[in-house]
Amino acid sequence: MIELDDIDRAILRALSEEAGLSASVLGKRVGLSQPAAWRRVQRLEEAGVLAGTRLDLDLAKLGFGVTVFLGVKLGTKGRVSLADFERAVSAIPEVQTVEHVLGLYDYRLRVTARDIADFERVLRRRIMTLPGVGNVDANVMLSEERLSGPL
Missing domain, CATH: 3.30.70.920 (Lrp/AsnC effector binding domain/regulation of amino acid metabolism (RAM) domain)
Structure with missing residues (x-):
């Protein structure tokens, strides 16, 4: 199990709201530089905490009612x-x-x-x-x- 600090939790919160954030935008939101944010995200991915991104489709608009x-x-x-x-x-x-x-x-x-x-x-x-x-x-x-x- 990976040890999470407050910045890791802030990154997870931000990505759960908008998974496609760039490392630059993510860094600004959590108070890190772009490279530091990218390294944190890589660490979370390697530890299996972040297991990819997900696309939410509006099934009703696609005809699945x-x-x-x-x-x-x-x-x-x-x-x-x-x-x-x-x-x-x-x-x-x-x-x-x-x-x-x-x-x-x-x-x-x-x-x-x-x-x-x-x-x-x-x-x-x-x-x-x-x-x-x-x-x-x-x-x-x-x-x-x-x-x-x-x-």
Whole structure:
């Protein structure tokens, strides 16, 4: 585990708000020179604290108006490995996230579709045909509030 100081935390805060900041702008925001800011960012990347940048797309504006969270319980754990299920479900482009969870279900999936009919197609033709799928529970997302910023 890397030791973080106040400047490191300020860098993380600034990058979590705007990941594409240049080292020059970042340095000005946290009170460092451009080279010092760049070295700090490199150190955070090498330590694995910063694991790349992420682009947030507005899915609704791209025509994907429905997001559904699926709880998936595998029905035949002995016959199919978790890795087989994970590999197969990760190949479905509409599946945005795959989370192996503890509780009522084995997996939680975030599925994005153009509309309910498109989601039904993905569910019937792709997800329900995956190896080992038993029970599936769906929750349609009505709205999403994002809490931005570092931990």
